[in-house]
Amino acid sequence: MARPILRKQREDGSARIIEEDTTEEELYRYTRYRWSCNEPENLAMRYRKFNISALLDAAVHAVGNGAKSCVKVVKCVEGQYNKAFTIIMDNGAEVFAKIPNPNAGPAFYTTASEVATRDFLCDLPLLRTILKLPVPPIYTYCSDPFNPVGAEYIIEEKAKGKPLGSLWYMWQKETQLGLVTRLVDFETKLTSVSFGGHGCIYYKKDLEKKAIQVYDLDARSYSSGDLVKGSPAEEFVVGPLTEARLWEGDRAMMKLDRGPWITPISYLTALGVNELQWAKTHAKPRTNPYQSLEALETPGEYISLLERYLQLVPHLSPGPSRTSLSHPDLHLDNIFVDPDTKQITCIIDWQSVSVSGLFFQHKIPRLLLPIRSYTTRNCLKTASDGSKATHDADGTSDLLRHYQHLTRLKNEQQWVAVTSPNRSLRIKPNSLLCGAWSRNDVFSFRHALINIVAHWEEITPVNAPCPIQFDPKELELHNDELEVVEGLGEVLHQLQDDNLIPLGGMVLPENYEQALHINNTVKEMFVNMAESESQRVLFSRIWPYQDQSL
Structure with a gap:
């Protein structure tokens, strides 16, 4: 049997994607970017060797319909966490295959949760009928890395349409506004289904083998008012988070509380206790040139900050609230559209999607944030045919205002949660504490706590003293x-x-x-x-x- 043609996509520096010949070794390596520092470590985190022949066999078997062999493999432009391939069969059929890099998250859990989440959204009759989410169906997968492929994998339908990034900067403002409207509709559908816990979705049978704590899904669709129940729904549970920050380095071997949780306060507390346990066990004295070129920075101050964070947790928690799924990374390459109708045809990258309180979610889609000049100038080149590009700062502001206005009207509960008074102050420590010592960023975590102390009267509705303080010497060194x-x-x-x-x-x-x-x-x-x-x-x-x- 002839070996398939091996090709790879790459950016040519002007927002265009070109395809060129490649080698089998380059299928395993990360080739999209290089690093100006610590390159060997960064490349190692993104290197994944696997059995390409076994992957192609799995793809041929999944496609069926007369496909007998693979004739071409195209390595797609790489993200940070996965190898992705378009696999073309001898009968013209095409599928998409994805293999997680070592930095994607914990083995087994990352793939098992993504598959269960997508199946839950797309396969349950009630949700499939009501939500109609543009999620590509999965043909086959394996969450056990000890298989003939030698790695976890997902083989799914190739996304229909074109990546939004190839069209967005050539669209006129009216067309862009229409796409933003459809994004708000998508987010509103996700918010319309609530759950009974905070964590990731799994198949119950997968976690029963692990003997870890899970909670019933207890999912309810607010669009129909119905509880999502019955035999298919009972196959799913809420289990631990797959966020890489909870599993990095030594943490992977530690018995930490990664969820699920019932209340926001138990979630916030667990993050602090986990990091405190890690710091007491693994943090070692080191040089911190920001503080001193001579004296070593010891874990003692970091441990003190974590203990102070835990004292603040009852005041940072929003109290009981609805939980829902949210897509964490709506950027231009994860959204596919029909070039003619401008409708969203597919949204990809559901890796590490979790169920969480509305208070903790809702990152503004990246395509609506101000664009740095590097991106802007390159994307201007794509509009050289005379199309009107609308990616300037004023245009981005208009799109963001439109997004916020529609979210307020259509997704009211989400809007109320994310516009809670002092929300950014209250969630900042939680977003920074996991791995702050490991990534040499204790400063940012400390800064977030100092800001809470400084704005304490605005954060607490009652006239209660702040439970933590920073003495003048600490503040002087921090400044x-x-x-x-x-x-x-x-x-x-x-x-x-x-x-x-x-x-x-x-x-x-x-x-x-x-x-x-x-x-x-x-x-x-x-x-x-x-x-x-x-x-x-x-x-x-x-x-x-x-x-x-x-």
Whole structure:
């Protein structure tokens, strides 16, 4: 049997996708971007070896309809967490296959939960009839990495339509507004189904083997007023979260409380207790140049911050509230549309989708946020045929206002939850505490707690004293650190705004050597801004785009 043609997609730097020959080894490697620092570690987190022949056999078997072999494999433009392939059969049929990278989340749970969530939304008669969500059906999957493929995988229907990113910047404002309306309708449908807990959806049979705590789904559709019940619904449960931050590094081997939970306060408490348990066991003294070039930063302060966070939890919790599913990453590549009708045909990437309180969700879709100049200038090139591009700052603001207006009208419960007074202050510590020590960001976690103390009277409706305090010395040291952090942040954002180095240091392979040169030049300029020799050493140490050993 002839080997299939191997191809890969890549961006050409002008928002266009081109296809070219590739090798089997490149199917396993991450090739979309390179890193200006710590590249080996970043690539290792995204390398996944598997048995390509076994994957193709599984795809042929799943397709059926006379397909006997695969004639072509196209590696799709990569996201950060999965390998994705379009597989073309000898009879012309096409399917989409996805294999999670090591950084995607916990083995078994990540795939098992995604499959169960999508099946729940699309296969239950009541929800399929009422919601009609544009989710591609799954043909076959395996959540056990110890299979002939050698990795977990999902094989599903290829998404119909075109990625929104290939069309969005050529659309006129009226067309974009129509798409935003349909996005709000999609989110409203998800919110219309409530659940009895906070966690991820699984098949009951999958978690019974793990002997871990689960809760009944207790799902109710508010569109019909009916409880989602019956034999199919009883196959599902709410189980632990699959967020990578709860399973990273040493955490994967620890007995932590990853859910499910019934109340918001139990969720917030568990995150703090988990991190406290990790810090007491695994955090070690280290150098923190933001604070001192000589004295070591010890875990003691971090542990103290976590203990103070736990004292705040009863005041940060919104109280009992509805829980629902939400899609966490509605960006241009995850939304597919019909180029002619402009209707949404498919929404992909349901990995790590969870059931949570409305208070904790609702990230504004990324396509509605202001766009950095790097993206804007490249996307302008796609409108060179005379189409009217509407991605300028004013246009983005109009789209965001339209989105907010419709959410307020159509998705009232979501709107009330996310516009709760001081919501951003109250959820900030929760969003930062998991892994703050591991990613060298204790500063941001501390800053969030200090802000809560500073705005305590606005946060609490009753005249109660704040249960935690920061003494003058702590605040002085924090403000000194803040000055350095903000100064460096201005430099890094300027690099991105000038299209030199994106935040995070990821660049396209063809721009890698140029980015290294720019990085070295700008670092030297930054160090030369120092007013003393000790400050020069500090500026050199805190520059982020260099290997950690430097």
